[in-house]
Amino acid sequence: MPYITLKENLPGITGLLDYRQDTALPIRQLTQILLRGESTLSEGERELIATVVSNGNACRFCTAAHTAAADLYLEDAAIARQVKNNIATASVSDKMKALLTIAAAVQKSGREVTPAMVQTAKNEGATDKELHDTVLIAALFSLYNRYVDGLATVTPEEPAFYHRLANILQQKGYMPSEDRYATL
Structure with missing residues (x-):
């Protein structure tokens, strides 16, 4: 049960963003830029970064949501599962392995990122x-993982919920809209 009163039909971060729409807007804007904005990394690759971090933080809601989004973008459910289990043997490019390794280090602490990790990523073609x-x-x-779990938000168990959410994220991105969660 959440520690604060949230709308029952909006689990996980969706309820938190609805609760404080003034703080939600800059969060949504930054997320939209990073995960859907112009980038040489695909949307699926960026969703894999979110998946690896959320999985490392044991945030069940965010892990399930971004795994579903990565699966949708990459059109291969095995890839997200592989990176969650072992980045080094996952079916992603060596550049993505290096970037995901850096993401996993940041998930623990920014100071876990080493010059060797950065050099490996650069050697594999990663840009600044x-x-x-x-x-x-x-x-x-x-931050999101701590936000969701720190307020004990509801985490749906059924995979169909996360598939619906992934479709919303693919179709509408991360910015708010009146009918955003009508199909959740």
Whole structure:
């Protein structure tokens, strides 16, 4: 049961964003830029970063939501499962392995990122912007994970919920709209 009163039909971060729409707007704007804005990383790759971080933080809601979004964008449910289990053996490029390794380090602490990790990513073709955005996405999702779990939001168990949410995120992005959660 959530520690604060939230709308029952809006679990996880959806209820929190609805609760404080004034703080939700800059959160949504930053998320939209990082996960759906112009980037040399695909939307699916950026969703994988969110998945790895959320999984490392054991945030069930965010892990399920961003796994479903990554699955939808990548059109392969095995990839998110693989990166959650073992980045090094996952079916992603060596550049993504290096970036996901950095994201996993940031999930623990920004100080866990080493010069060797950064050099490996650069050697695999990662740009400064990709490195920047990986670290920022990882830091942002660590915040989200703590926000969701720190207020004990509801976490649906049924996978169909997360598939519906992933479709909303793909179709509408992260910005608010009047009918945003009508199909949840």
